[in-house]
Amino acid sequence: MSSVKRKGERVTLKEVAKHAGVSTATVSYVINNTRYVSDKLKSSVLNAVDELGYSPNNIARSLRSNQTYTIGLIVSNVENPFYTEIARAIEEKAYSEGYSVIICNSEDDILKETNYLKLLQSKRLDGIILAPAPGENEHLYYVLQENSMPIVLLNRKLDVEGIPIIKINNRHSAERCVNHLIETHGYRDIGAVIGSVETLLSKDRYDGFVHALNSFGLPVRNEWIIHGNSSFAGGYKALKHLMGKDKRPEAIFIGGSLMYLGVLSALKELHLKCPEDIALIGFSEMRFSHLLEPPLSTIHQPAKKLAELSLEVLLQQISGIERKQNAFELETELIIRNSCGCNKM
Amino acid sequence: MSSVKRKGERVTLKEVAKHAGVSTATVSYVINNTRYVSDKLKSSVLNAVDELGYSPNNIARSLRSNQTYTIGLIVSNVENPFYTEIARAIEEKAYSEGYSVIICNSEDDILKETNYLKLLQSKRLDGIILAPAPGENEHLYYVLQENSMPIVLLNRKLDVEGIPIIKINNRHSAERCVNHLIETHGYRDIGAVIGSVETLLSKDRYDGFVHALNSFGLPVRNEWIIHGNSSFAGGYKALKHLMGKDKRPEAIFIGGSLMYLGVLSALKELHLKCPEDIALIGFSEMRFSHLLEPPLSTIHQPAKKLAELSLEVLLQQISGIERKQNAFELETELIIRNSCGCNKM
DNA sequence: CGATTAAATCTAAACGATTAAATCAAAGGA
DNA sequence: TCCTTTGATTTAATCGTTTAGATTTAATCG
Secondary structure, X not given: OOOOOOOOOOOOHHHHHHHHOOOHHHHHHHHHOOOOOXXXXXXXXXXXXXXXXXXXXXXXXHHHHOOOOEEEEEEOOOOOHHHHHHXXXXXHHHHHOOOEEEEEEOOOOXXXXXXXXXXXXXXXXXXXXXXXXXXXXXXXXXXXXXXXOOEEEEOOOOOOOOOOEEEEOHHHHHHHHHHHHHHHHOOOOEEEEEOOOOOHHHHHHXXXXXXXXXXXXXXXXXXXXXXXXXXXXXXXXXXXXXXXXXXXXXXXXXXXXXXXXXXHHHHHHOOOOOOOOOEEEEEOOOOOHHHEOOOOOEEEOOHHHHHHHHHHHHHHHHOOXXXXXXXXXXXXXXXXXXXXXXXXX | OOOOOOOOOOOOHHHHHHHHOOOHHHHHHHHHOOOOOOHHHHHHHHHHHHHHOXXXXXXXXXXXXXXXXEEEEEEOOOOXXXXXXXXXXXXXXXXXXXXXXXXXXXXXXXXXHHHHHHHHHHOOOOEEEEOOOOOOOHHHHHHHOOOOOOEEEEOOOOOOOOOOEEEEOHHHHHHHHHHHHHHHHOOOOEEEEEOOOOOHHHHHHHHHHHHHHHHOOOOOOHXXXXXXXXXXXXXXXXXXXXXXXXXXXOEEEEOOHHHHHHHHHHHHHOOXXXXXXXXXXXXXXXXXXXXXXXXXXEEEOOHHHHHHHHHHHHHHHHOOOOOOOOEEEEOOEEEOOOOOOOOOO
């Protein structure tokens, strides 16, 4: 074959029907197994399907049935290891449930997020799983108005009744990190590198951080709390900034995987040793945190569970099943390695 | 609002038309800017759109126009750092071109790949970017028959004329790795951990490895060449296996990111030092290879360029533009860090 | 003023499936 | 035998757009 022919010449159900000498209804019934059809007709339909290489047009189906069997996943960036894992787990479960997933990176940009929401709306997806972007949520109300599509929120808050939200216990997790720094290592000068408090996620982590300090009677030194954007570069810049201060903290709590790596990279560049010169602890979803130098002490989030739960709730929402529960909070695990100053491998 | 209403009650173009007191054609013309419409009618249409909260139904559009503005990306697993980057870059460019992307993980499983191909076919996507899964390609011919959808291959070969293929120079890249081990460090006992030779990708890397040894007159010792599957576990098992031999190699060439990390992890577990006990070099698309212990000497692939080029070629294919060139090969970069025995940072 | 032309709008036929409702055929019952 | 019932198949409306082509309206001109 010299080249693939252009579209628009595909075989339709109608042609199958003609070829098999039956009506379109019959073809539809045998393909979807939705009514009894005599063996004789059934086999001639099947033959025709085979001979013509018929592949049903799901667009037409969707138009008729109002179902696309496709959902959207909006995250800030799949390259963030946490969202990579989320995306993977959602795709896997979605596949097994007969759904496809369109992946959207909002890049923490409200405009891009809005555009994607409108687009997914127009594509009539069956539902959306939406992870946080910082800033106001006003643009979301547009999508959430009546007659709109099912949606579940991941680590993100919205003051609309009936929208399910799935999250981990960010506040408590942050607290445990800081507690560890204080209780086990006796650090008192503790800084933080956290994303914008405009997201629920970062706000909660910030609150946990502050609460831990307070509970030990330690002062919260605002000049040691850097709110960057939750990226590698954000962490990198934050650390450089922090190390430029007259008085430096002894330990730093870090509120996100990419920032953690950025911090680490900046540290290396400054020839500072971790944990000797400065101790680190925080959120990292890197599957390879233990291979880094030093092995990172981290909060481990149950990303897979989170993803599966989100999809489950979304699918319930799609099929109109009533939920008793609207908010779900999963627990995390604190994994102590070396970066905080502990010696375990 | 107590709860989002179920679907099926959305406002249609027809309703907009009635509300604005014009025909559906007129509404369509103003929405798509496809014919001149008087200011008077135009504004009343726009008003109606606004008041009713109309959002066009792209399913109906697609049915009419035979265009979905959606493409499919099939990779073995987005969690593989190389494909994460590919997915990200494709999504970004696709977005800017007005396309969405459905992501599919084949898990190197021919059945899953086949199912996805059929599904994407049924969904009438505009095109597919297909990365390799190992094994025979027979199932692909089904998708590639006449009247089928545009497709481009990433690092994957297929004997069908006119199917574009985009790849990096795998053979030469592997060769350079091994050359470095021999020329710079004088290693003579060199093993390899590579994926299944049933993929073009791994086959090329294998060939490069062998060719390098040959060109220095070194023997190819098959017991030191482990073909695992290209995963973390694959690398991990391969190394353990390799280290169980009576005579061990001094250095290992590794043909993939995840395997590289698996090898590293197994090494740590065995308390073997790299590069002192065993030197490593190979393909790793980890953005953070330099933060690992030791910093990895790697081939760096221009994933972003690869992704953008693939999409570009696919879009050309979709719009029926003739290509002069059907095969594209990009060059890689050898980045020397510490794992091979060099001392540079 | 009527004819001609151009401009703006509308009518209605697709696109490719699903599915109520209608039709047709055969069997069963009196 | 004729009527009823049941079962298998078909007819045709529908989903929400786009877009030729028909129609209407307005403008121009001899």
